[in-house]
Amino acid sequence: MRKWLPLLTVCLGTFMLLLDVTIVNVALPDMRNDLNASFSSLQWVVDGYALAMAALMLGAGSIADLAGHRRTYLAGLVLFAVSSLICGIAPNPTVLIVARVVQGVGATTMACTTFALLNNSYTGRDQGTAYGVWGAVAGASSAIGPIIGGLLTDLASWRWIFFVNLPVSAVAIALCVWVLADADRPHRGRVDVAGMASFTVSAAAATYALIRANEHGWSNALTWWLLLLAAVSLVVFLMVERASAQPMLDLALLRDRSFVGVLVAAGALFFAAFGALMYTQIWLQSVLGLTAIQAGAVGLPLSVMAFLVSGGIGRFLHGEHRGRIIAGGLFATGVGGVLGALLVHGQAGWVALVPGFLAIGLGVGLATATLSSAAMAAVPWQRAGMATGAVNTAQQLSFALGIATLGSVFTARAADVLGDRGVPDAEATARAIGGGQSGMLLQQVPAETRSVLEEAVRAAAAAGVQGTLAVSGGVALLGSALVLLLMRRRGNPVVHVVEAEEALA
Template sequence: MRKWLPLLTVCLGTFMLLIDVTIVNVALPDMRTDLDASFGALQWVVDGYALAMAALMLGAGSIADLAGHRRTYLAGLALFATASLICGLAPNPTVLIAARIAQGIGAATMSCTTFALLNAAYAGRDRGAAYGMWGAVAGASSAIGPIIGGLLTEIVSWRWIFFVNLPFSVLAMALCLVVLTEGERAQHNRIDVAGMTIFTASAATATYALIRANEHGWTNALTWWLLLGSGIALAAFVAIEIRSDQPVLDLTLLRDRFFTGVLIAGATLYFAAFAALMYTQIWMQSSLGLSPIAAGAVGLPLSLMAFVVSGALGKYLHGDNPGRIVGAGLALIGLGGLLGALFVHGDASWPALIPGSLLVGAGVGLATATLSSAAMSTVPWHRAGMATGALNTAQQLSFALGIAALGGLFTHRTRHVLDNPATTAAGVQLTLAVSGATALLGALVVPILMRRRTPAAAESTDTTARFDSESTEHAVAERLS
């Protein structure tokens, strides 16, 4: 049993950082009342966390490769716990948003170490089992957030959705000190501060522009200047990375069609499966009058399906055709989104969400673990932090921008009237339709990009064989330990 303690330690952190992506959704109406928050502020409560994760994930991965994955994971846990405490005590929206951003920084430093820590602890079939179990936790965490959030919000207070992180953080830190081992560190000695800073500025400016457009309209001149500034910053980031000896993101990785497919798949999955959840929660509570517990429970089918599928199939989903598996997962998510859009109409109620949620959950469970192991298969061990960081950046940035972009569609349909079931249902219907269509498009593109050219070419261009071969896995594990 002791050999699975490293997995438990990593899964505790994963569970907390992913559950905090969506746990706030169900508490947004109470936050709005208690803190007198605007709709834009509510978007930032969700987006501030996701954006911090997305913007800092690459930099955190480079730091982890240099400073050590165990040490970085521990530091992230400590910051995450401290920020959670401040979130729970926040007296106004400004403090809450700032603390959520700090939470996201802690989550980024934890997330970028996940697979390096698992690789250091396990090899052979144990590694496959660990990936499968981690995938089950990851697949269920984001979906189960509204359920836990609903229980805590209604029974105690919305503030307890943050306070509950504290005992789990303490347990994870204690286990980290006792059971995790530190792998070999990268030999470079410089962090790409300029690249990290410019990328963060580009992502934050784009997100702010989208949220501002929701409040002030697309005719607002400042919105377009912000978007232009974001584009210029992104171009500057590319220029910096091309010239950097030790870039925060090695752009040559994007020449690998397989790795590019992994990033596109991760971005599509998080946008299509999770970005619309904020608006379904607003519909159920503000328009249908559901309690936080009841609204959170509506997400249970998605959560259970993701957990069951990933837990049952995760260890079998690391073969030679990950693109097909991920593509199938995206197809299920797409069909689920379109099914939800079909059933949610003016006089619909919460059961209209269930059939689509089951399909989305199955797709999330099918794709999550496969996608993560596929990302790791493209890089050598000393770039584990960069690969994980790139994938998580794509996922969280897509989620953050998705919240902002779908928010524009939602408010356009609802005309900012959130207590009218008919107009709010129309807004939810549109967000689900766009999410579903995006996932189906991804299901067509991703398998093509993630198709291995030939067995020989695949062996020469990536390290998939290392993760599939037990003897080589043992060699890598010994090098990491």
């Protein structure tokens, strides 16, 4: 039994950090009412966490390789617990958003060490089992977030979605001190500060630009200046990494098509599987009138399917099937998005989401653990932190950009429907619907005209959800095709190139 305690320790951290990606979705309407938060603030509550992970993951992976994976994981657990407490007692949206960003930093320092700690603790068949169990936890954590969030929000308060992290963190910290060990002494080196700074600016500027475009429109000059800053910063990042003797991302890894395929798959999966959940939860609660518990339970088929499928594929992780399993997972996720887009309409209820959620759960279960195994197979162990950072960066950055992009899709589709029905100031009304303010809109009109606006709001919200699901499905299907092309050949020649370079160094 003791041999599985390192797996339990890693899984506890993974459970918390991935749970907090989506657990807030179901609590957003209550947060808005309690803190008087705007639509953009709600987006930042979700995106601040994901953006911190995306912007810092590569640098954190490099730091973990230098400082030691166990020490880094322990520091992340402590920071995550402290910031969770601050999130729970936040008196206003600003404090909550800042605390969510800090929580994302803690999550980053945990996530970047996951694979290295598992590789150090297990070998052979045990390693395959460990990856399978970890994948089941990872696959279900993000999906089960709305369910746990719904229970805590309805039975206690939205603040308990953060307080619940405290006892779990305490157990994980105790286990980390007791059972985990580093693979080797941390090797000497330096932190790639210039690379970290340029990538962070690029990721933050791109995400802020998309959120601002949703709030102020694409004609806003600052939106385009932010996009230009993001592009220039990305070019600077690539130049810095190419010239650095100890880059946080070795660009040689990008010469391996299989590793690039893993990055494409990681990004497409998180965009497609989780990006639309914020908007489906708002639709379920503020338009259809479900409670937080009921709305969270709608996602139960996704969670259960992801857990069962991911837990059952560990025996395939050492074979030559990784590319096909990942592509199949993305295809199933894409089918789920398309199904949801076809079934959701103005008169639809929550049942319309279930078939698509089942398919998405299948896709998440197939792809999550396999992505981890494929990433680690593509690099030598000395690059474990770097590989982990790259994969998690692709996941969290695509999720953050997905929230912002799909927000624009939701607003545009809802505004079109409202405009066709003659609702004045359709774009502002669409943003209010996306921010969970449908009830407030209806209360502001006379009773004799309320039914007309209610029908328009319901149709507009359904169109917005339909648009987010359609775009999500398309991204997953495109990702599936790209993965088949990129991961169709065997072998990882870049691994041998990197090993040879290190042997000569």
